[in-house]
Amino acid sequence: MKRSLQGHYLKTATAGESFNSFVPAPLPPRPAIDWTPALRSRFDAALVALGRLDAVTDLLPNAALLLYSFVRKEAVLSSMIEGTQSSLADLMLFELDEQPGVPLEDAREVSRYVAALEHGLQRLRGGFPLSLRLIREVHAVLIGDHGRGARLTPGEFRTSQVWIGGTRPGNAVFVPPPTNEIDECLRHFERFLHDLPETTSPLVKAALAHVQFETIHPFLDGNGRLGRLLIALQLSADGLLREPMLSLSLHFKEHRQTYYELLNAVRLTGDWEAWLEFFGDAVLASATQAATSARRLLELASTDGQRIAALGRAAASALAIHQALQRQPIATAASLTATTGLTPATVNKALVHLERLGVVAELTRKLRGRVFSYVRYAEILNEGMALPGRGL
Structure with missing residues (x-):
């Protein structure tokens, strides 16, 4: 026309x-x-x-x-x-x-x-x-x-x-x-x-x-x-x-x-x-x-949640951290403490378990202010949007 x-x-x-x-x-x-x-x-x-x-x-x-x-x-x-x-x-x-x-x-x-x-x-x-x-x-x-x-x-x-x-x-x-x-x-x-x-x-x-x-x-x-x-x-x-x-x-x-x-x-x-x-x-x-993406994230969170639940006594605190990371997949130990209401010591112990399971990875090597990523979750969110030469 x-x-x-x-x-x-x-x-x-x-x-x-x-x-x-x-x-x-x-x-x-x-x-x-x-x-x-x-x-x-x-x-x-x-x-x-x-x-x-x-x-x-x-x-x-x-x-x-x-x-x-x-x-x-x-x-x-x-x-x-x-x-x-x-x-x-x-x-x-x-x-x-x-x-x-x-x-x-x-x-x-x-x-x-x-x-x-x-x-x-x-x-x-x-x-x-x-x-x-x-x-x-x-x-x-x-x-x-x-x-x-x-x-x-x-x-x-x-x-x-x-x-x-x-x-x-x-x-x-x-x-x-x-x-x-x-x-x-x-x-x-x-x-x-x-x-x-x-x-x-x-x-x-x-x-x-x-x-x-x-x-x-x-x-x-x-x-x-x-x-x-x-x-x-x-x-x-x-x-x-x-x-x-x-x-x-x-x-x-x-x-x-x-x-x-x-x-x-x-x-x-x-x-x-x-x-x-x-x-x-x-x-x-x-x-x-x-x-x-939403369905993949949901499936990933469900699968990881089942793996975390098998941790036994450490499962409850690790699952709380896992849920917080679904909302904000880049977080610090301090922010996770504030979000979950857990003590810093409990958060750090839970993060050790989650790192061992491959759920999270530390992005920094600092003793204080450490930054963690829910790696595979963040990768799904980041598809198609990475800046040249940079990751998430």
Whole structure:
């Protein structure tokens, strides 16, 4: 289907330079999406995969154990797309007040992503609607109000021009709407999220809204991460996924060039169908992988639990450590003491047993502040996301 430009250009001038900025047309697309049998089949398969992933939470003895790591995996991957060099281990070490293997600001940035997602989900579960106000709240948490973040007006829509690629608007790859158009663009965007002027199915809405948000680029910084975070919030708000176990950022990272090209193609040629094909494939692949990983982690934990139970008198304390490591597979002896309520001596004895069984491995050689990993558990979580030359 041929469409015209999905919006219009405005001649804009700033700092003595004139350039064209792009103002997107309101959603839904016009003419309507051409739901070919192939495209419909992709979305049907994606919806089935999402349903299976959602059902996994019913099979878990304690979903919170897995969710802790799944949310952090998505945070790391989404931040990697923007160039952050923090790994999952770096984030967990940072949360333990241990020195990560990257600059602290990288670890802080990923940690703020986790906090932003958790804040948004908590507000939605409390009955607050997905709205511009909530998006501003989430952005404020994501960016932070100190250090580098304080200069980026956290929680406030931008009042100056931004651009993507290039050194200035005049040579940029893409220039989002000027500031005097943002309010109107966002008003239409919020109406679309609320199924106005017409109802849109949740998964399609998530796909379309992601592109529109990235095109409006309403903040000075954090638009890419917030745009991906918005997918999880919208799927939760519309009841399609109860827990944030979907990690689309892994697929986006692996196909980063295609991801950006398709976003731009929608703006320039109106090819929503190509974007929807990509998005449907991303959901199908990501949901299938997440469900498979969850089951593998559950099976591993069950098998290791049976081996630990055979320890006899030492089993009870070792099983408590084992459960704590399922929530946070990178931990210190001190953090395990705090989490389990066991004495330091009991924790250390239990760790000796778990090391002997091959369940955990010490990552450091320090007498104090030793760091341990639930090795095979961490390896499953880390699949597809290791930084070049680095492990978990």
